[in-house]
Amino acid sequence: MRLYELSFAQIEDFFYKLAEVKDIIKDNGLMEFLPELKKLDSTIQTGTTRVKHAFPIFQKGGVVMDITNVQQAQIAEEAGAVAVMVLDKLPYDVRKSGGVARMADPKIIEEVMNSITIPVMAKVRIGHYYEAKLLEALGVDMIDESEVLTPADEEHHINKWEFSVPFVNGARNLGEALRRTAEGASMIRTKGEAGTGNVSEAVKHMKIINSEIRSLISMSEEDRVKKAREYQVPYQLVELTAKIKRLPIVNFAAGGIATPADAALMMWLGADGLFVGSGIFKSQDPDERAKAVVLAAACWEYPEIVLEAQKMISEQKSMMGIDIKSLKPEELLQVRGL
Numbered sequence: 087m088r089l090y091e092l093s094f095a096q097i098e099d100f101f102y103k104l105a106e107v108k109d110i111i112k113d114n115g116l117m118e119f120l121p122e123l124k125k126l127d128s129t130i131q132t133g134t135t136r137v138k139h140a141f142p143i144f145q146k147g148g149v150v151m152d153i154t155n156v157q158q159a160q161i162a163e164e165a166g167a168v169a170v171m172v173l174d175k176l177p178y179d180v181r182k183s184g185g186v187a188r189m190a191d192p193k194i195i196e197e198v199m200n201s202i203t204i205p206v207m208a209k210v211r212i213g214h215y216y217e218a219k220l221l222e223a224l225g226v227d228m229i230d231e232s233e234v235l236t237p238a239d240e241e242h243h244i245n246k247w248e249f250s251v252p253f254v255n256g257a258r259n260l261g262e263a264l265r266r267t268a269e270g271a272s273m274i275r276t277k278g279e280a281g282t283g284n285v286s287e288a289v290k291h292m293k294i295i296n297s298e299i300r301s302l303i304s305m306s307e308e309d310r311v312k313k314a315r316e317y318q319v320p321y322q323l324v325e326l327t328a329k330i331k332r333l334p335i336v337n338f339a340a341g342g343i344a345t346p347a348d349a350a351l352m353m354w355l356g357a358d359g360l361f362v363g364s365g366i367f368k369s370q371d372p373d374e375r376a377k378a379v380v381l382a383a384a385c386w387e388y389p390e391i392v393l394e395a396q397k398m399i400s401e402q403k404s405m406m407g408i409d410i411k412s413l414k415p416e417e418l419l420q421v422r423g424l
């Protein structure tokens with residue numbers, strides 16, 4: 087039983103209780119705890135859109151860490167990550183190794199699921215319906231249809247409504263974010279340029295989305311109808327975005343976040359939370375950095391605390407970043423899946 091299979095009320099209660107009962111969960115395993123939760127409300131349907139949307143809401147303010155093995159998963163859990171994302175290779179290594187990047191080995195994903203108590207996500211190739219079916223069967227908590235892996239379909243994304251497991255998708259602008267939402271994604275992450283250790287593209291994408299939402303808000307109804315056509319999404323989705331003045335689903339920042347200061351910057355720009363991979367596990371101080379990034383994301387409104395977080399790491403141990411301008415157009419991961 088995974089988190090998305092619970093009802094909304096059960097998930098809510100789970101997260102409230104999580105702080106109190108973390109030790110109990112650790113000692114007994116999550117499975118022992120679930121029957122108690124089930125008793126709270128056994129009648130509500132599970133795997134519904136409400137549940138799929140609730141799961142990312144409860145991760146807000148947190149950091150999801152890319153990991154490739156059990157050891158890294160344990161570092162992430164120990165550091166206070168809200169979830170881990172299992173990959174075959176970290177985005178930096180995907181970039182360096184070339185070739186076709188596919189979903190991670192299911193045996194490793196299973197090992198990770200059995201070794202930690204926080205939610206486990208994993209990536210599939212864009213449009214790879216069947217990798218997603220395998221991950222759903224495996225019981226992961228969320229699927230990332232990711233441009234970091236080699237796209238399986240150059241034209242279509244997965245129809246995510248068909249799944250009971252929630253999906254996260256990347257976006258560089260409002261059009262992409264709303265198209266993925268219309269396809270059934272429960273969470274968006276700004277794409278940034280993964281594996282570069284360079285936060286500049288994540289900043290750019292977050293600012294583009296913010297400014298496009300601002301212009302929707304001030305637009306006439308007639309122009310919003312036109313925008314919906316341009317974005318190729320239902321008008322109601324454009325209308326809702328303008329009304330609530332934000333993306334209708336949770337939006338985390340990703341791609342190139344490497345330091346606590348980067349983490350705080352993205353939260354200040356309005357991210358609901360963060361995905362961080364290479365920046366932590368390609369650094370020379372992953373244990374400390376993982377904790378420092380979690381602290382900075384949670385306390386981004388307090389520069390003095392972010393300063394403490396920044397002091398927990400050593401700049402000399404940061405991953406060597408890549409200047410985006412040095413990448414050839416075909417080396418950009420962000421342009422996959424529009």
Ligand SMILES: O=C(CO)[C@H](O)[C@H](O)COP(=O)(O)O
Pocket residue numbers: 152171176177178209230231232233234256275277278279280281282283340341342343361362363364365
């Ligand atoms: O979700 C992701 C892409 O699918 C990655 O988690 C994210 O982009 C990580 O990038 P980096 O390695 O630069 O931190």
